[in-house]
Amino acid sequence: MIPEADEIxxxxxxxxxxxxxxxxxxxxxxxxxxxxxxxxxVFIVTxxxxxxxxxxxxxxxxxxxxxxxxxGPTAFGEALIQQKTIRRSHLDTVFWLSFVSAxxxxxxxxxxxxxxxxxxxxxxxxxxxxxxxxxxFFDMMIIVPNALIGRTMSFxxxxxxxAIATVVSGLVCLALIFAGFGLWALAIAQIAAPAxxxxxAFWGAGWLPGLRIRWSSLRELLHYGIFASGNRFLQSxxxxxxxxxxxxxxAALGIYNFARRLFEMINNVVxxxxxxxxxVLLSSLQHDQNKVREAFLMATFGCSLVSFPAFMxxxxxxxxxxxxxxGQHWAAAIWPVRFFCVIGLMAGIGVVQAxxxxxxGRSDWWFYYQLVRNIVTILTVxxxxxxxxxxxxxxxxxxVLLLWPVTLWMxxxxxxxxxxxxxxxxxxxxxxxxGMLAAVLGASVLLQDWSPALRLxxxxxxxxxxxxxxxxxxxxxxVLFLAQTMLRRRQR
Numbered sequence: 001m002i003p004e005a006d007e008i009x010x011x012x013x014x015x016x017x018x019x020x021x022x023x024x025x026x027x028x029x030x031x032x033x034x035x036x037x038x039x040x041x042v043f044i045v046t047x048x049x050x051x052x053x054x055x056x057x058x059x060x061x062x063x064x065x066x067x068x069x070x071x072g073p074t075a076f077g078e079a080l081i082q083q084k085t086i087r088r089s090h091l092d093t094v095f096w097l098s099f100v101s102a103x104x105x106x107x108x109x110x111x112x113x114x115x116x117x118x119x120x121x122x123x124x125x126x127x128x129x130x131x132x133x134x135x136x137f138f139d140m141m142i143i144v145p146n147a148l149i150g151r152t153m154s155f156x157x158x159x160x161x162x163a164i165a166t167v168v169s170g171l172v173c174l175a176l177i178f179a180g181f182g183l184w185a186l187a188i189a190q191i192a193a194p195a196x197x198x199x200x201a202f203w204g205a206g207w208l209p210g211l212r213i214r215w216s217s218l219r220e221l222l223h224y225g226i227f228a229s230g231n232r233f234l235q236s237x238x239x240x241x242x243x244x245x246x247x248x249x250x251a252a253l254g255i256y257n258f259a260r261r262l263f264e265m266i267n268n269v270v271x272x273x274x275x276x277x278x279x280v281l282l283s284s285l286q287h288d289q290n291k292v293r294e295a296f297l298m299a300t301f302g303c304s305l306v307s308f309p310a311f312m313x314x315x316x317x318x319x320x321x322x323x324x325x326x327g328q329h330w331a332a333a334i335w336p337v338r339f340f341c342v343i344g345l346m347a348g349i350g351v352v353q354a355x356x357x358x359x360x361g362r363s364d365w366w367f368y369y370q371l372v373r374n375i376v377t378i379l380t381v382x383x384x385x386x387x388x389x390x391x392x393x394x395x396x397x398x399x400v401l402l403l404w405p406v407t408l409w410m411x412x413x414x415x416x417x418x419x420x421x422x423x424x425x426x427x428x429x430x431x432x433x434x435g436m437l438a439a440v441l442g443a444s445v446l447l448q449d450w451s452p453a454l455r456l457x458x459x460x461x462x463x464x465x466x467x468x469x470x471x472x473x474x475x476x477x478x479v480l481f482l483a484q485t486m487l488r489r490r491q492r
Contacts, residue, residue: 035166035268041170046186047326052252055183058128058183059256060122065135070233074236076143080151094218094221138191144207149204165192165197165200173192224361234373239374240396244392259340270307297421300422301429309433316444335390336390339396432467436463437463
């Protein structure tokens with residue numbers, strides 16, 4: 001029998017899970033759209049004030065901190081979500097494990113920053129490492145309150161938390177940029193966002209840590225938490241950026257990071273709102289294969305509706321949009337951005353696959369898959385760094401396309417899904433995208449004598465109208481079904 005001091009505090013939702021998921025999708029969309037809009041504004045302003053070399057130095061320091069942070073228990077929050085029931089000792093144990101890990105990692109960064117910077121040949125990043133390294137504390141302390149918010153599907157609280165963090169970070173960054181702090185504005189903004197988000201998360205979760213630290217509670221989370229943290233480490237260790245920044249140049253890393261950041265911002269909009277919702281929903285449905293399959297296909301279709309026009313639309317207008325919006329000094333990023341758009345298209349779909357695989361208790365398999373992918377990525381960068389960023393990103397794009405069927409095989413095994421039914425989710429969105437692409441390219445040819453700004457002003461609405469119209473014609477029944485499902489859930 002569990003002592004009263006360590007009672008069960010949260011179980012998975014057992015009623016109205018679909019309703020909570022629909023509401024969660026709405027709030028998670030806000031949780032990504034608002035920050036992405038604000039971050040895009042900050043990104044545009046800073047890109048016009050700073051050069052690729054400046055971005056590269058900050059990206060190099062950030063990648064070192066991310067590598068160090070990945071060594072901590074970064075995904076034990078996912079273990080708290082996946083666990084059927086949790087006790088107070090689970091929460092306290094994970095919090096103090098995270099806090100102690102953060103202290104050890106930051107001390108290592110602070111004391112070792114001069115040696116790290118000298119070894120990489122860029123002594124100017126010593127101060128950047130010391131400042132950005134503080135981010136580890138806030139990222140670790142937020143693990144438990146974030147898990148509580150996600151576990152109860154309180155996605156409105158997550159949206160508020162992220163909005164507060166983004167506004168604070170954006171205001172700090174812009175104020176420092178206009179005050180002439182240069183690249184230091186980017187570094188300090190990396191601390192402002194997680195600090196504000198951490199305070200907001202604790203407030204939203206209504207939880208404070210205690211001292212119920214128990215090895216037995218940690219042991220119950222250990223298997224899932226270790227592999228999930230390994231997955232998170234592989235996603236965030238950024239060895240590709242370390243290699244480019246060290247072996248090529250900070251300017252080359254600036255171009256690479258610029259293209260990758262554009263891809264990540266769009267991916268946050270396309271898939272970010274689905275990530276937290278699908279993981280929690282699929283975790284709560286993990287013992288009902290039919291419902292899991294239905295939820296997975298619905299999420300995949302919804303993701304594809306948005307990902308095709310978002311990523312491939314950017315690829316189509318990149319030659320006009322990037323120099324016009326960010327400045328001519330970013331023209332070298334046009335083709336890397338296009339290749340990252342293809343990677344982003346696959347990443348959006350991959351987010352839903354990852355949520356399914358990990359929610360069904362196969363975080364170990366996903367870890368090994370990510371490990372293989374990262375090894376291939378690192379080898380690719382090491383072999384090709386002499387040929388420049390554009391070639392590197394092109395080969396990385398091919399790597400993503402070649403490895404994607406492996407995850408599809410695992411998904412089909414977990415939920416008994418036929419490959420034909422899976423690909424059927426993409427056929428009509430692809431057809432609508434092809435029509436949109438033809439319309440955009442046609443408008444570009446007809447308006448080739450116009451200025452880039454006027455061409456974009458025509459191409460974007462033309463593409464949006466054509467794509468929306470084709471989706472309504474080709475996918476009307478499916479879209480109406482999704483809309484009716486949402487309306488029914490809201491009325492309950």
